[in-house]
Amino acid sequence: MSRLNRTRLLFGDAATKKIQDTTVMVVGCGAVGSFATEALARTGVGHLVLVDFDCVEESNINRQLYALDSTIGLPKVDVASSRIHDINPDIHVDALNMFFDSAFDLDIAPDYIIDAIDTVESKVALYRWASAHGVPFISSMGAASKTDPTQIRLSTISRTSVCPLASRIRKLIRDSGLPDFPVVYSVQHPTPVTGHAKNLGSTITVTGSFGLILANWVIGEIVHNI
Numbered sequence: 001m002s003r004l005n006r007t008r009l010l011f012g013d014a015a016t017k018k019i020q021d022t023t024v025m026v027v028g029c030g031a032v033g034s035f036a037t038e039a040l041a042r043t044g045v046g047h048l049v050l051v052d053f054d055c056v057e058e059s060n061i062n063r064q065l066y067a068l069d070s071t072i073g074l075p076k077v078d079v080a081s082s083r084i085h086d087i088n089p090d091i092h093v094d095a096l097n098m099f100f101d102s103a104f105d106l107d108i109a110p111d112y113i114i115d116a117i118d119t120v121e122s123k124v125a126l127y128r129w130a131s132a133h134g135v136p137f138i139s140s141m142g143a144a145s146k147t148d149p150t151q152i153r154l155s156t157i158s159r160t161s162v163c164p165l166a167s168r169i170r171k172l173i174r175d176s177g178l179p180d181f182p183v184v185y186s187v188q189h190p191t192p193v194t195g196h197a198k199n200l201g202s203t204i205t206v207t208g209s210f211g212l213i214l215a216n217w218v219i220g221e222i223v224h225n226i
Helices: 002-011 013-020 031-043 076-087 120-132 164-176 204-224
Strands: 023-027 047-051 092-096 112-115 137-140 152-156 182-186
Touching (some): 002 013, 013 204, 031 047, 076 092, 120 137, 120 164
Antiparallel strands (some): 152 182
């Protein structure tokens, strides 16, 4: 397949075939998850399971790949599925328009999971689900209120610093007795919130970088485990 020629030249035939035979679940299709999904699709991952309950809003346009004037109001997983099939119609996509919580279940276990969820309770529920099913996963910590992509790091949750979300997650993981796992986080101190906004500011250069690093970790795991 010519669309994967450059992938094949970089990783070789066996690794490219392994990528095509892999199932990755991305939970959260917003600012971080949309870029992670894009990278997986363009690299040739053959089966993507997308989980998100939200619809595209105009305020998403500054940072989310699926947010366009033409997609406002549409479910993010549906927009994602359409875009993935435009990238590569051979990719199998399961688009699950739902909120991830402790009641979540799936008929098949994916090979890898990317956590790009905003809600702490849902993140911990995903960690529990992945651990119970023996699925390797990587999680995004806080990408909002950051402006410098050079301060993004890849480590394990136990070795994170500075990030307020990572600090909260570390404690919950310890209290829950869950094992350590890889995360993408930033060592930049959060930018103060201006005005009386309920939501945190964010920029695509940081959130997109988070997503690409998450996808790169998964691709590296696939390629190095053949």
